[in-house]
Amino acid sequence: MNNKRLNILTNGVVKSNPTFRLVLGTCPTLAVTTQAINGLAMGAAVTFVLLCSNVMISLLKRVIPDRVRIPAFVVIIATFVTVVQMIMRRYMSSLYDALGVFLPLIVVNCIILARAEAFASCNPVLDSALDGIGMGFGFTLSLTFIGIVRELLGAGSFFGLPIGSLGNISMTVFILPAGGFLVYGTLMALVNYLTALADNRKYVHPTHKASEKEAKV
């Protein structure tokens, strides 16, 4: 039982990482990761919305009529996004300015609607909450990672702190949209390579290997 819950939690971080494995929500991923702190803030906002909407939708799954479930999900998601927006505007105005239009656009972020539709609407509350946290954490981790790489290469700093004289030899292209694609693609290849490597190591036993092959076919 506990193992199953742990699997739900880690599923979003490694096996179906929304950014590197499912390639969902790429628009905010590329747009806000010019600085590591922006990626972290965006990830935190998405995690909060994902957790709240997953719990709420899981609670209401028997109440919401099947025909109008998508409008109902969108209303619930939009409510939490607006709450995040109001709180950020009041208490973190510089981050609010930096994220700009991508904060309200969380409403149509496909990760959140996908988790609501595919997971929360047919699973118990606790599992949905764990799924929300896991997926959100995976998204946050990926965005922060991309942000760190782009900021380091493009501006020569780490979370806004300049590293020595690295700023003088930084490559501006990495904080421009083109650099975003370059970093995103390279990191995706790297993450997938490492995951494949880990998977191969896990299935050394021939019987396991055979059963996995069968499962794939």
Next chain:
Amino acid sequence: MRKSLGYEIFMTALVLVVIAGVAGALLGFVNSVTYVDESKLLTEKAEAFFGGKLDPYSSPEGFMAETTYDHGDVIDVFQSQKGGESYVLIVEGEGAYKGTLRLLVCITNGRIEKIAKYEANETPGLGSKALEESYFKQYCGKVITPDFKGFALVKGETHAPDEVSAVSGASKSSTAVTNAVNAAVKWYQSRIKGVAR
């Protein structure tokens, strides 16, 4: 048991209305907690920048001069009588990478005292270099005389006292900053000294 179509339509609508109603109530509550008073925030930011108490600019006509600004605008003006005649302006400059940007400019006894970013969304690590202290320093210390024609932006080294050197790779942001500062200069000339240009 099969429910009638009317009943289903009614229930569907009811559930949606209840969800929307609860969502609206929640948003209303959060909004009342986190409400931001824009004009109060404006004054607070200006006072933090100035480092003292500020009053709104008082003049029979208000701060809006008939003066037209070339590529900028004056958004708001505050004043202080503490230790000489000080004005804090919130100015807007056109030509930034993302439209416009806003700066805080402090003019004390006719001299540009200090400049700070008020509202800007330039590319971090690129356009944002034109919003740093090191770039603003070029404008500071300038005494605004009636015949001062405003700052001129040049690329590379400066050759005249009224010239400022643009940040390389951030010429758009540099232009917008110059436009904003020039709007403040023009406002000061036309309002305080009564000079029409």
